[in-house]
Amino acid sequence: MSESCEITLTVNGVRHQVSVEPRRTLADVLRIDLGLTGTHVGCEHGICGACTVLMDDQPVRACLVFGVQADGSSIRTVEGLAANGELTDLQQAFSRHHALQCGFCTPGFLMLAEGYLAETPAPDRVAVREMVSANLCRCTGYQGIVDAIVDVAEQRFHERPI
Amino acid sequence: MKPASFEYHRATTVSEALTFVNELGEDAKFIAGGQSLVPMMNFRLARPTALIDIMHIPKLNSIYRDGDSLIVGALTRHRTLELTTDASVVEGFALLSSAARWIGHTPIRTRGTIGGSLVHADASAEWCMMARLFDAQMTLEGPRGRRTVSSGDWFQGMFSTAADFNELLVEIQFISPRRYGALAEFARRHGDFALAAVAVAFDVVDDRLCNVGIVIGGVEGIPVRASEAETLLEGASLGAVDVEGAARSAAAGVEPMESEPGEAAYRRHLVDTLTRRAIHDALATRVQ
Numbered sequence: 066m067s068e069s070c071e072i073t074l075t076v077n078g079v080r081h082q083v084s085v086e087p088r089r090t091l092a093d094v095l096r097i098d099l100g101l102t103g104t105h106v107g108c109e110h111g112i113c114g115a116c117t118v119l120m121d122d123q124p125v126r127a128c129l130v131f132g133v134q135a136d137g138s139s140i141r142t143v144e145g146l147a148a149n150g151e152l153t154d155l156q157q158a159f160s161r162h163h164a165l166q167c168g169f170c171t172p173g174f175l176m177l178a179e180g181y182l183a184e185t186p187a188p189d190r191v192a193v194r195e196m197v198s199a200n201l202c203r204c205t206g207y208q209g210i211v212d213a214i215v216d217v218a219e220q221r222f223h224e225r226p227i
Numbered sequence: 228m229k230p231a232s233f234e235y236h237r238a239t240t241v242s243e244a245l246t247f248v249n250e251l252g253e254d255a256k257f258i259a260g261g262q263s264l265v266p267m268m269n270f271r272l273a274r275p276t277a278l279i280d281i282m283h284i285p286k287l288n289s290i291y292r293d294g295d296s297l298i299v300g301a302l303t304r305h306r307t308l309e310l311t312t313d314a315s316v317v318e319g320f321a322l323l324s325s326a327a328r329w330i331g332h333t334p335i336r337t338r339g340t341i342g343g344s345l346v347h348a349d350a351s352a353e354w355c356m357m358a359r360l361f362d363a364q365m366t367l368e369g370p371r372g373r374r375t376v377s378s379g380d381w382f383q384g385m386f387s388t389a390a391d392f393n394e395l396l397v398e399i400q401f402i403s404p405r406r407y408g409a410l411a412e413f414a415r416r417h418g419d420f421a422l423a424a425v426a427v428a429f430d431v432v433d434d435r436l437c438n439v440g441i442v443i444g445g446v447e448g449i450p451v452r453a454s455e456a457e458t459l460l461e462g463a464s465l466g467a468v469d470v471e472g473a474a475r476s477a478a479a480g481v482e483p484m485e486s487e488p489g490e491a492a493y494r495r496h497l498v499d500t501l502t503r504r505a506i507h508d509a510l511a512t513r514v515q
Contacts, residue, residue, distance in 0.1 A: 110269045129265040129335075
């Protein structure tokens with residue numbers, strides 16, 4: 066076993082210092098070392114997207130980044146979305162549009178969409194479909210997920226500060 | 228934890244990275260975005276004893292124009308190239324942005340780098356094809372100093388390049404701009420590595436095709452130029468481009484890999500179809 070490294074991560078605005086083995090993925094650091102089990106782990110080789118988080122505002126696969134590589138970065142996970150028990154507009158839209166059934170893939174889809182919408186405020190439906198093809202959902206058939214994201218995109222676009 | 232254990236070192240300059248690899252030896256590996264290396268480590272197909280993280284070398288993340296050439300730093304993310312469409316920078320290389328969209332998915336493209344892809348050297352990788360198509364020159368830094376390798380010499384076989392273990396790819400110079408181009412691919416699932424892919428680029432002078440380049444990816448162990456098909460199209464007048472002939476020639480010229488029975492014939496068939504599609508799409512970019 067190789068020696069542990071001290072790393073600093075800012076997760077959902079809170080700074081954490083943890084000591085991790087280099088081979089521990091960011092997904093495992095979040096789940097095991099920080100107890101943030103909202104980030105789900107599916108395939109662990111970059112196919113399913115269940116572990117998607119935002120790293121310095123960009124969506125990444127947390128299973129394809131080692132914790133040590135993320136040292137010094139800022140991470141957002143699904144736990145950082147709802148504040149004071151109130152779901153965000155995106156989470157509410159997922160509920161409203163039945164964009165989840167079993168819910169296993171949902172944290173990944175939420176973070177993927179959150180990162181994407183920050184960069185692409187007014188996407189069309191085709192672009193959203195293309196974007197969500199990054200992640201696997203075995204329940205919904207994607208229709209509800211696309212509906213929810215398009216709905217929020219429109220809502221945010223109309224409510225944007227001018 | 229899935230990967231075998233390893234030591235981790237972070238380099239912030241090229242010379243620091245070279246010092247690390249010099250000390251750690253052949254079983255150490257440079258890691259950039261890690262979008263190919265980490266899955267291989269998770270499967271234990273790769274078991275480096277040490278990783279040298281080069282992602283924090285700021286000067287390797289750049290795109291700029293130098294005359295006819297486009298110079299891209301090795302750590303430039305796929306996503307950055309996808310979003311770089313400013314004509315003053317990418318004129319003659321507009322295909323790079325649309326090729327980037329074929330790479331995996333957005334969360335892969337935010338992290339993966341052009342240099343990482345070229346060093347990994349998957350024969351179906353978009354950057355490997357683009358390197359062949361636009362005659363890229365790869366600049367390496369190593370113990371013997373700086374040297375440049377042309378794309379024709381870069382790919383030495385499946386997942387194998389001209390770079391030695393202790394050399395770091397720092398810059399890619401695309402030197403042959405072409406005004407029109409297209410990339411056509413086929414994979415069983417969207418975002419997967421292609422079973423076959425064909426990229427086409429050319430200029431048009433006096434209503435005739437010139438500087439025709441055709442690259443076939445994912446079919447042989449390295450991306451290959453379809454030189455006979457290129458010759459066939461060179462000088463063709465716009466109204467009489469022998470698309471079918473070029474496609475047949477491209478398909479006849481490949482020696483496809485076969486990992487399951489029937490796959491070689493299927494790949495050859497795909498080369499025919501995709502060559503037609505890429506030529507048609509490239510001609511259509513002219514109209515837009």
